[in-house]
Amino acid sequence: MSVEISKLASGLTVVTDKMPHLETAALGVWAGVGGRDEKPNEHGISHLLEHMAFKGTTTRTSREIVEEIEAVGGDLNAGTSTETTSYYARVLKADVPLALDVLADILANPAFEPDELEREKNVIVQEIGAAQDTPDDVVFEHLNELCYPDQPMGRSLLGTAKTLRGFNRDMLRGYLSTHYRGPDMVVAAAGAVDHSRVVAEVEKRFASFEATPGPKPQSAQFGKGGAKVVHRELEQAHLTLALEGVPQTDPSLFSLQVFTNILGGGMSSRLFQEVREKRGLCYSIYTFHAPYTDTGFFGLYTGTDPADAPEMMEVVVDVMNDSVETLAEAEIARAKAQMKAGLLMALESCSSRAEQLARHVLAYGRPQTVQELVARIDAVSVESTRDAARALLSRSRPAVVALGSGRGLDTAVSFAEGLTRARAKARLH
Numbered sequence: 001m002s003v004e005i006s007k008l009a010s011g012l013t014v015v016t017d018k019m020p021h022l023e024t025a026a027l028g029v030w031a032g033v034g035g036r037d038e039k040p041n042e043h044g045i046s047h048l049l050e051h052m053a054f055k056g057t058t059t060r061t062s063r064e065i066v067e068e069i070e071a072v073g074g075d076l077n078a079g080t081s082t083e084t085t086s087y088y089a090r091v092l093k094a095d096v097p098l099a100l101d102v103l104a105d106i107l108a109n110p111a112f113e114p115d116e117l118e119r120e121k122n123v124i125v126q127e128i129g130a131a132q133d134t135p136d137d138v139v140f141e142h143l144n145e146l147c148y149p150d151q152p153m154g155r156s157l158l159g160t161a162k163t164l165r166g167f168n169r170d171m172l173r174g175y176l177s178t179h180y181r182g183p184d185m186v187v188a189a190a191g192a193v194d195h196s197r198v199v200a201e202v203e204k205r206f207a208s209f210e211a212t213p214g215p216k217p218q219s220a221q222f223g224k225g226g227a228k229v230v231h232r233e234l235e236q237a238h239l240t241l242a243l244e245g246v247p248q249t250d251p252s253l254f255s256l257q258v259f260t261n262i263l264g265g266g267m268s269s270r271l272f273q274e275v276r277e278k279r280g281l282c283y284s285i286y287t288f289h290a291p292y293t294d295t296g297f298f299g300l301y302t303g304t305d306p307a308d309a310p311e312m313m314e315v316v317v318d319v320m321n322d323s324v325e326t327l328a329e330a331e332i333a334r335a336k337a338q339m340k341a342g343l344l345m346a347l348e349s350c351s352s353r354a355e356q357l358a359r360h361v362l363a364y365g366r367p368q369t370v371q372e373l374v375a376r377i378d379a380v381s382v383e384s385t386r387d388a389a390r391a392l393l394s395r396s397r398p399a400v401v402a403l404g405s406g407r408g409l410d411t412a413v414s415f416a417e418g419l420t421r422a423r424a425k426a427r428l429h
Contacts, residue, residue: 003357003367004195010182010211014199015357015367017190019350025096026351027189027198028088029103030358033179035082036152036217036292043152044159045167045175047080048124052172053087054078055116057109060102062116069102076102080157083292084362090351093192097201100187104205107180112169121164128158136301139238139403142230146399147242147297149223182206183213188358191350220295225397227413230404237309237404238301241316241416244396245289245296246388248363253291254339254376255388256298260289261335262385263323264300268334270319275302281312293363298392306406313400313412317419324389332382339377343370393419 005015034046054076056062069076074091087106089099131137141156148154187202222244246253264271264287275281285302304312346352347370360367400416402409 003369005361005367006195006199008182008199008203008206010206010209011184011213012182012202012206012209013186013361014195014202015186015188015361016193016195016198017353017357018193018195019191019353022191022350023093024090024350025093025099025189025191025193026088026090026349026354027096027099027103027187027193028086028354028358029107030084030086030186030188030355030362031180032084032184032362033214034080034084035155035157036220037179037215038152038155041163041166042171042175043155043163044124044157045163045171046085047157047159048120048164048167049172049175050078050080050085050087051120051124052110052112052117053106055120056111056113057105058111059105059109065102065106068098072098074099082153082157084359086355086358088351088354096189096193096198100198100201100205103187104202107176108206108208110172110176112172114169117167117169117172121167124158124164125161128156128161131156131158135232135234135236135238135403136303138232139230139240139401140299140301142228142403143240143242143299143399143401146226146228146401147223147244148220151220152217153220153292153295154223177210179214181210181212181214183211185209186358186361188354188361190353190357220292222295222396223399225399225417227400227402227417229402229409229413231409232403232405234404236303237306237312237402237406237409237412238303239309239313239316239412239416240401241300241313241419242399243298243392243419245298245392246291247294247296248291250291250296252384252388252391253296255380255384256296256392257289257339258332258335258380258385259323259327259389259392260287260298261338262327262331263287263320265335266338270323270331271300271302271316274319275312275315279311279315281305281308281315285316306404306408309402309404309406309408309412310415313415314418317415320393320419324386324393327382327385327389329382332380332385336377336380340374343373343377
């Protein structure tokens with residue numbers, strides 16, 4: 001078996017997948033900390049810390065960090081999400097030790113120079129401004145707030161100009177020390193890698209991280225639903241709808257994902273065929289399900305002419321309600337084939353494979369084998385998909401946000417609220 005896993009004395013997990021046909025390697029550090037771990041006065045600090053990682057250490061300047069990696073043809077990047085923060089590199093196989101050294105250096109020895117910190121705060125303020133100019137970002141910010149009111153999960157990952165101004169190097173050091181701990185971190189590598197050599201490098205370079213786990217975030221509580229109309233002069237109306245989904249470890253996860261794909265997962269999906277191909281009401285419409293540690297988020301997005309918003313949302317609700325009881329075997333098979341293809345295609349990319357391994361370890365404590373994942377997909381049936389869909393529509397009231405102009409938005413959100421708990425519950429009896 002090409003996947004190997006080791007847990008170090010610090011609690012840090014090293015997981016690798018050797019792909020003999022490759023001459024390159026993807027590797028990175030995934031920490032189980034993100035936006036949902038932030039206190040109110042820390043709003044945006046996870047993202048700022050990720051930005052500051054490449055702004056210099058006690059041994060390298062910010063320029064030296066990128067020049068050392070790019071001098072060997074590699075690249076560096078990082079990302080922040082609700083529950084994880086990642087720092088990763090892609091290099092030739094001979095340069096894996098260099099990449100590990102740089103990744104360890106930026107996390108173990110950050111300089112947090114005050115001038116660099118102020119510059120990066122300003123960069124993120126510009127990023128916040130850019131997001132506010134992007135309607136589909138804005139509408140999802142409002143939707144998250146409605147779904148997770150007064151909770152870290154309901155806040156933007158970017159923070160605000162006000163919270164950013166309050167951050168200093170001591171706060172960054174404190175947050176790093178509190179949340180970046182061995183048991184909460186995974187070093188994952190895939191491609192042209194040797195497990196024992198990676199373990200030896202990680203043991204040497206990541207020895208300074210605490211061996212006790214960091215604090216757990218507060219439990220997520222999906223809100224009571226409801227509707228919100230955000231008025232802004234735009235050419236399109238941006239419509240979103242959300243329902244409480246299921247966590248990563250829920251047995252119905254794959255069945256719910258199949259339903260999500262059938263509903264709005266591609267060009268053959270029911271919503272795409274009905275509202276775009278048959279009615280011409282939109283350019284884009286899709287659904288997705290994001291599973292977290294203790295909750296899940298089912299979302300729908302579409303954009304349409306404000307005058308068509310009521311019809312659009314009425315059709316969306318009708319299609320969703322109708323789909324639960326009319327799922328066909330052919331649709332289930334098509335969605336399962338798409339999921340398996342996506343899974344297997346990811347195995348052909350060392351970057352995707354390294355990320356998959358890390359996320360599995362953080363979510364399940366170990367990498368899940370391809371055979372396990374395929375078996376779970378194959379086990380999905382018409383009945384299990386219907387059960388997952390019924391549970392989705394009965395678990396919570398819908399949260400609906402419309403962004404744009406025109407009187408039709410209020411009518412549109414009122415149609416969305418027709419996706420009622422009472423109608424869904426009736427199906428359970």
